[in-house]
Structure formats: C-alpha cells, structure tokens
Amino acid sequence: MSERFVSREVVQKRLAELEPRILAACERAGRKREEVNIIAVTKYIEVPAIGEVLAAGLTHIGENRVQDGLPKYEAYGETGTWHFIGHLQTNKVKDVIGKFDLFHSLDRLSLAEELNRRAEALGITAQCFLQINVSGEETKFGLDPKDVLAFVQETSNMKHIRIMGLMTMAPFVENAEEVRPVFRGLREWRDRLLSLGIDNLTPNELSMGMSNDFEVAIEEGATYIRVGSVLVSPE
Ligand SMILES: *Cc1c(COP(=O)(O)O)cnc(C)c1O
Numbered sequence: 253m254s255e256r257f258v259s260r261e262v263v264q265k266r267l268a269e270l271e272p273r274i275l276a277a278c279e280r281a282g283r284k285r286e287e288v289n290i291i292a293v294t295k296y297i298e299v300p301a302i303g304e305v306l307a308a309g310l311t312h313i314g315e316n317r318v319q320d321g322l323p324k325y326e327a328y329g330e331t332g333t334w335h336f337i338g339h340l341q342t343n344k345v346k347d348v349i350g351k352f353d354l355f356h357s358l359d360r361l362s363l364a365e366e367l368n369r370r371a372e373a374l375g376i377t378a379q380c381f382l383q384i385n386v387s388g389e390e391t392k393f394g395l396d397p398k399d400v401l402a403f404v405q406e407t408s409n410m411k412h413i414r415i416m417g418l419m420t421m422a423p424f425v426e427n428a429e430e431v432r433p434v435f436r437g438l439r440e441w442r443d444r445l446l447s448l449g450i451d452n453l454t455p456n457e458l459s460m461g462m463s464n465d466f467e468v469a470i471e472e473g474a475t476y477i478r479v480g481s482v483l484v485s486p487e
Contacts, residue, residue, distance in 0.1 A: 255298045256486040263308035266483050277470035288470055291335050293480030302328045305484055314478050318344045325351050337478055339393045342366045350374050356381040356419045356459050359395045364407045371412035381419035381459050386437040389423050408450045417457030418442055428465035435460050435472035
C-alpha cells in the first residue's frame, strides 16, 4: 500500500506491548491506570488508517497540523475525542473550533482571544491546555514561565475558554531520566495555578510524555500521554 497506513492488528499488537509499560510506571508512582489517557498521535499516517486506530480501541486522537488533521476529522470525527496538539495559528482557529474537542497549545494572548471569540459565537466553551515552555528550549513553542501568572490573570475574564490542563514538550534526549525535572516542573505549575482559585483555570490535567519519555512523564503525574511513533507509525 502506497499510503502511510497501519492496520488494526498492528496497532493492537503495539498497544499490548505499551500497556504493561504504562501499568508499571503507574505502579512505581502509586497511581491508578485509569488516571492516564493515551492520545494516539496520528500525524504519521493517512486518513484510512484512522479507522484502524479507532477500531483497535483507541479513543483519543491527536493531530498537530490543521491541514492534515481536518480531513481525518471530517472522515472520523463522529467517533472518539479529538485533540489538537500542535502549534495553532490564530487565523486557523475558525477551521478547528467546534470540531476538535481539546486544544493543547494555548500559548499566547492573541490565541486565547480568538478561541474565546469563536467559542462564544458558537455558544460553546473551548477546552484548553496551557502550554508552558518549562525546559526553556528556544526552538519550542509555549509560554515562557515568567509570563504564566500574567497570562492567567489576563485571560481570567474570558468566559468561553477553560484552561483544564497544562501541556509541555520536553527536549529530545537519549535518557528520558534527564527530562524528569521538566515534567515535575509542569506538575508544580499545576498545583500553583490550581491554588489561585480563578474560575476558568482548573488545570487538573497534565499533557506530557511522548514515545521516548512517557514512562517518566507518568511517574511525574501525566494524565494524557501523546504517543505517536511507538503506537501508530506506518507498518
Ligand atoms: C509528534 C508529536 C507527539 C508524538 O511524538 P512521538 O515521539 O512520535 O510519540 C506528541 N506531541 C506533539 C505535540 C507532537 O507533535
């Protein structure tokens, strides 16, 4: 097959290999397995393969680009929960709002304003993760930690967005242990922001951990891991 495709059977086999690793990480941290959701990051595969991923029993789909994600949503969006996980341009909000369920990359005021405005027009609330650049890596998107407190104050009156979680991207490293402080830092932000008592700021969820570092992320409190290559890369 010329398309980037993966079959239900292969996804199920990979999932069966992933599960014990997730469970072991939960056990090491004294957490319950149900606290951790797997987002299948389907950016490496094309539209027909999304049906296979859903058929394999995965219910959270993550896409990082509007152009690639929309056709998949149009074909399969009736099923599952759809996560927009990549950098979101302000002028693309209108294309994805009311379709994707969760936005993981809220990282600037102009984006918050546009999400709020478009959500209000549709009579909905946009569910967002605040993306914080905990590691301080220059190449990555995300709010600079020094701007977080001002940001949550400035958005606190936006009634049509809800910040229900925090998201971070850790730098790629050989040994995932090295990025533990990044994940721990995001968890500390969660506790700090929850204590502010702002109405639209209830960041109980932590979106962190990818194929190479999800176990450490789970140990540090991840509630959504975003897994692409080890689970849904093409066969
Ligand atoms: C691609 C991507 C992932 C998944 O990465 P893998 O290493 O393939 O698991 C997670 N989050 C975001 C934002 C991504 O763009």
